[in-house]
Amino acid sequence: MEVKSNNYSVYIGKDVLEDFNSILEDYQGQYSQIFIFCDENSSKHCLPHLIGQVPMLIGSELIEIESxxxxxxxxxxxxxxxxxxxSKADRKAIFVNLGGGVVCDMGGMIASLYKRGIKFFHIPTTLLAQVDASVGGKLAVDLGAHKNQIGLFRNPDIVLVDPEFLNTLPERHWVSGLAEVLKHALIADADYWSFLSDMDLQNEEFLTALLQKSIQIKNAIVLKDWEEKGIRKTLNFGHTIGHALESNALENKGDLLHGEAVAIGLAVETIxxxxxNKFSADECSIVIESLKGIFNLEPIKVEDFSDLIEWMRHDKKNDGSQINFTLLKKIGEAEFDKTCSVDEIEEAMITYNSLLSDR
Ligand SMILES: NC(=O)c1ccc[n+]([C@@H]2O[C@H](COP(=O)([O-])OP(=O)(O)OC[C@H]3O[C@@H](n4cnc5c(N)ncnc54)[C@H](O)[C@@H]3O)[C@@H](O)[C@H]2O)c1
Ligand SMILES: [Zn+2]
Known part of the structure; x- marks a missing residue:
């Protein structure tokens, strides 16, 4: 399946790497050198499959970072x-990002700034990167514990989503990726939410449908508002709280994945x-019960509340010192630029903690 975006396409399915050969043939004569950017896990688990399917990549230069x-x-x-x-890379070099959201976000930025920009392809290998990070052109690195502070918007030249890569993904990262999947359903598509209630990731057809639907939802939103002036902000649902938790964990060397932080963010922001925001109590409990069923949600420590509020104030999505959220109107519909007070945020975190204890 091909999902068309601004001047590039996302190809999804088991055969996409075979097609990559002909794509590279079309580029032949136009590029000088290919770099494959990966971390030690994507190098170990994904590179052999990539090279096996795309012999034209033999001889590419590998750049590996720590995960x-x-x-x-x-x-x-x-x-x-x-x-x-x-390696004397010139402006006709091509950069192939093979990995999760970290490799895609950072690799895209590396390629975009090297000699004012070379072509780059995303080959995402985690669920999270396949459904979210590789689509939409947001590229960034963190500044200390501040998430994604240094970055830019620039689209990849191609995105290739091959579900085969997910075969080696550890369980924890599957679950983490589901946070963005549920986010897509909650903000944009009630039918998709119902479809997800019967989650069966072992089933190939189900997984392919999930990848396609999530990518279509994200892409449709991004096409309407690439620079995040309006509706793209709905994709930040779960992320005001989520990024604060993630930054707090990064600063304190905690062990919390992006998707795990977002899952907690989805729960608190649903509350x-x-x-x-007049989101119904019935739908609220349906969402919270679903999240509790999928994620191993941890309570938020009360002694962290004030630090978390500070992280939220510094969130780059805010203007001034007020704290903005995307909030649900109903399942499948969200509103952005909703300001909440510190008291309301703390009350929601307390309610969240209390809902976890009645498991
Ligand atoms: N640009 C965007 O629009 C956007 C959207 C959402 C998230 N993000 C960013 O994405 C990042 C999170 O992405 P992530 O969850 O993919 O993290 P990640 O890149 O750290 O990958 C998770 C782990 O899986 C390993 N891995 C990757 N592919 C594997 C495979 N096929 N088999 C086995 N192990 C594999 C990685 O080495 C890593 O240890 C965060 O930095 C977040 O800010 C960006
Ligand atoms: Zn995210």
Whole structure:
């Protein structure tokens, strides 16, 4: 399946890598060198499949980084740019990002800034990167524990989504990726939410349908508002709280994945939607019960509340010091630029904690 975006396409399915050969043939003569950017896990688990399917990549230069969010930094970008310089990469080089959201976000940025921009392809290998991070052109690295502070918008030249890569993904990262999937349903599509209630990720058809639907939802929103002036903000549902939790964990060397933080964010922001945005109590409990069924939700420590509020104030989505959210109106419909007070946010976090204890 092909999903068309601004001047590029996302190809989804088991055969996409075979098609990649002919895509590269079309590019032949137009590029000087290919770099494959990965981390140690995508190098070990995904590179053999990629090279096996795409012999034209034999002879490409491999650039491998250590995995994990704490490596999504400008200093790692600098090291990669130096390596590229030593390899005499010119403006006709192509950069292939093979990995999760960290590799795609950072690799896209590396390619976009090297000699003012070279072509880059995303080959996402985690569920989270396939359904969300590889689509939409947001590229960034973290600044200290501040998420995605240094970055830019620039679209990839191609995105290839091959579900085969997910065969080696650890369970924890499957679950983490589901946070973005549920977000897509909650903000944009009630039928998709119902479809997801019968989750069967072992089933190939179900998984392919999920990848297609999530990518279509994200892409449709991005096409309407690439620069996030309006409706694209709905994709931040769960992320005001989620990014605060993630930053707090990054700063304190905690162990919390992006999707795990977003899952907690979805729950708290669903509660806030009920408290302040006329989201019905019935739908609120349906959403919370579903989230509790899928994620191993941890309570939010009360002693962290004030730090979390500070992280939220510094969120780049805010103007001034007020804290903005995307909130649900009903399942499948969201509203953006909704300001909540500190008292309301703290009350929602307390309610969230209390709902976890009656498991
Ligand atoms: N640009 C965007 O629009 C956007 C959207 C959502 C999230 N993000 C970003 O994405 C990042 C999170 O992405 P992620 O969850 O993919 O994290 P990640 O890139 O750290 O990948 C998760 C883990 O899976 C490993 N891995 C990757 N592919 C594998 C495979 N096929 N088999 C086995 N292991 C594999 C990685 O090495 C890593 O350890 C965050 O930095 C987040 O901010 C960006
Ligand atoms: Zn996210």
């Amino acid at each position: 994990g969010e704490h490596n999504k930094t400008l200093s790692i970008c600098q090291e990669v740019w130096e390596t590229m310089g030593e 806030l939607s009920e408290m302040t």
